[in-house]
Amino acid sequence: MVSASKAARLAKRAADGDKKKTSRVSSKNASKAASVNGDENPMLDADGNPLPEEDQPATTEEKMKEVEKLTAQLDKHGLSDRVTTGVLSSMAASRDVKVTSASLVFHGKVLITDSTLELNFGRRYGLLGENGCGKSTLLKAIDAREYPIPDHIDIYLLNEGAPPSDLGALEWVVTEAQNELDRMEKQAEEVLEKDGPDSPILEDLYDRMDKMDPSTFHTRASLILTGLGFNKTTIQKKTKDMSGGWRMRVALAKALFVKPSLLLLDDPTAHLDLEACVWLEEYLKKWERTLVLVSHSMDFLNGVCSNMIDMRMKQLLYYGGNYDSYHKTRAEQETNQMKAYTKQQEEIAHIKKFIASAGTYANLVRQAKSRQKILDKMEADGFIQPVVPDKVFTFRFADVEKLPPPVLAFDDVSFSYSGKWEDTLYEHLDLGVDMDSRTALVGPNGVGKSTLLRLMTGKLSPIEGRVSRHTHLKLGIYSQHSAEQLDLTKSALDFVRDKFSTQSQDxxxxxxxxxxxxxxxxxxxxxxxTLSEGQKSRIVFALLAIESPNMILLDEPTNGLDIPTIDSLADAINAFSGGVVVVSHDFRLLDKIAKDILVCEHKTVRRWDGSIGEYKNYLRKKMISEGAV
Incomplete structure (x- = not known):
């Protein structure tokens, strides 16, 4: 397997090879020379002879294949590049899983060492950790059964959308449910034959099969899909005609419908609007089987989780309760640890001082030896370690010139993608954004929040009315697809240096x-x-800040970011001297930054007079009254 650092050198060598090509290939044979864009002809040396194969620069296609392998966490043979160890300590027939001496290594980097992986049935775990610590890698290792998890525990990892097909969303979920029922029936036959009718595994299987009830497949699947934002039209839409975000919702609907023994959700709210997030939170807080959830929304973790797992210091550390409870317990533990550490350090210093001053008096020498034994025992038992604080970084957007209002204004704006009035998404909008604005756009998916941002930038034009912008307005845009602008075959360092080459080459x-x-x-x-989604997002924020806009439009900026980074983002927004417009499903971020909340629905935009917390309660009560949860 090529390591990440080696792959980076491979990409750099390709670039270096391209630069050297001009000097060592004559114009006569330049057409024969290979380029990094994938020409078939090999690179030639100064005499016009092909270079050895190992010295040929990598083509773009080769580099992308290498990136795909690294991203998929596979080596050159197509095998997992994760290395795991672990011993099953729970009963083989139990619905609880306990793996001791668990470790996880990825690309040669130790992520977990000599820890315990414990997942008890019926608990809803939130998996915490900073960006890049290996949360997604751990879920993939569990899903691939690289740890000794008993076969009777079926696992479903949600990390990709439903495949493109001719089936509509509803039919795909129902088909998958029928396939799951068939699988359980086959498994029940095998367990009955192997272990007899008294097997606890068989009892659980029969209970799940009874609850599946094929006669209600369509009704129950419809309720789940509706809760996730589908309507009567989109629920019949073929998955091959959907965007990646909507296919992810279809896959999530399947996961919720079939109720696997162990459900692994990796940032399930990333493609959801606020309303769907509230629905999913209400749905998952009643989850009766085992759930492991990676989410960077503190609000969501508080609503769903019964336990927390902190992936820190190469260990899996367990806490009872939701995120708030975890935060309080950890703070108390660290306070006590620091007190004990300080006390022990004072005791060690006192002992060492006595030993050093004992001199040659017989009675003092005996006491010194006795105290040295105390010191040796403390060392053998392990000294109390100081608390290692989480890595916290703060960033700021550059201060910008203050522009007098109006900076960005909508005057009687109407818009439709077709240009026809019968297809309007918005009608007769009047709103403004200035340098001190902190505006949150909320509302269900499909109403046009992202469209509103594109109207602000000028990428879209209204069919009636006018969008006016200050002549010195410089807009910075962060969208949930911003990472697509990154060249994944380059390192972040080379990418920003090349992109802003006139600014600095250092x-x-x-x-x-x-x-x-x-x-x-x-x-x-x-x-x-090879980087995590959160790490890619940080690169995009760096690019945004380097460009120094005086107004920033943020479309789902928290996707993939860990909780401390989201806090840092909120602080940066609050300290920014320009205007900010945000579309986000993270209630906590909006609570920290939003001065104005605009609800987008029914072809218009209206101001919400309360807080974002009150808006969430409004959505919850609305769902309960409509029987959606």
């Missing part, structure tokens, strides 16, 4: 710029295709 300068946004060390030189 690597150290760009290291500092990326470091300010929480990307440091090997993450700066690894191929961007």
């Amino acid at each position: 690597y150290q300068y760009w290291r500092q710029q990326l470091g300010r946004y929480g990307l440091s060390g090997e993450a700066q030189t690894a191929l961007m295709g």
Whole structure:
């Protein structure tokens, strides 16, 4: 397997090879020379002879294949590049899972060492950890059964959408449910034959099969899909005609419908609007089987989780309760640990001082030896360690020139993608955004929140009315698809240096710029295709800040970011001297930054007079009254 650092060198060698090509290939044979864009002819040496194969620069296609392998966590043979160890300590027929001596290594980097993986049936675990610590890698290792998890425990990992097909959303979920029922029936026959009718595994299978009830498949699947934002039209839409975000919702609907023994959700709210997030929170808080959830929404973790797992210091640390409870317990533990550490250090210093001053008096020498034994025993038992605080970084958007209002204004704006009035998404909008604005756009998916942002930028034009912008207005845009602008075959360091080549060519300068946004060390030189979503998001924020806009439009900026980074983002927005418009499903971020909440629905935009917390309660009560949860 090629390591991330080696792959980065591979990409750099390709670039270096391209630069050297001009000097060592004559114009006569230049057409024969290979380019990094994938020409079939090999690179030639100064005499016009092909270079050895190992010295040929990698083509773009080869580099992308390498990135895909690294991203998929596979080696050159197509095998998992994760290395795991672990011993099953729970009963083989139990619905609880306990794996001791668990470790996890990825690309040669130790993520977990000599820890315990414990997942008890019926508990809803929130998996915490900073960006890049390996949360997604751990879920993939569990899903691939690289730990000794008994076969009777069926696992479903939600990390990709439903495949493109000719089936509509509803039919795909129902088909998958029928396939799952068939699988359980086959498994029940095998268990009955192997273990007899008294097997606890068989009892659980029969109970699940009874609850499946094929006669209600369509009704129950419809309720779940509706809760996730589908309507009467989109529920019949073929999955091949859907965007990746909507296919992810279809896959989530299947996961919720079939109720696997162990459900692994990796940032399930990333493609949901606020309303769907509230629905999913209400649905999952009643989840009766085992759930492991990676989410960077503190609000969502508080609503869903009964337990927390902190992936910290290469260990899996367990806490009872939701996120708030975890935060309080951990703070108390760390306070007590620091008190004990300080007391022990004082005791050690006192003992060492006595030993040093004992001199040669016989009675003092005996006492010194006795105290040295105390010191040796303390060392053998392990000294109390100081608390290692989480890595916290703060970043700021550059101060910008204040522009007098109106900075960005909508005057009687109407819009439709077809240009026809019967298809309007918005009608007769009047609103304004100025340098001190902190505006949150909320509302269900499909009403046009992202469209409103594109109207602000001028990428879309109204069919009636006018969008006016200050002549000195410079807009910065962050969208949930911003990471697509990154060249995944490059390292972050090379990418920003090339993109802003006129600003500086100094690597150290760009290291500092990326470091300010929480990307440091090997993450700066690894191929961007191998980084986590949160790490890619940090690169995009760095790009946004370097461009120094005086108004920032943020479309789902928290996707993939860990909780401390979201807090840092909120602080940066509050400290920014320009205007900000945000579309986000993270209630906590909106609570910290939003001065104005605009609800987008029914072809218009209206101001919400209360707080974002009150808006969430309004959505919850609305769902309960409509019987949606």
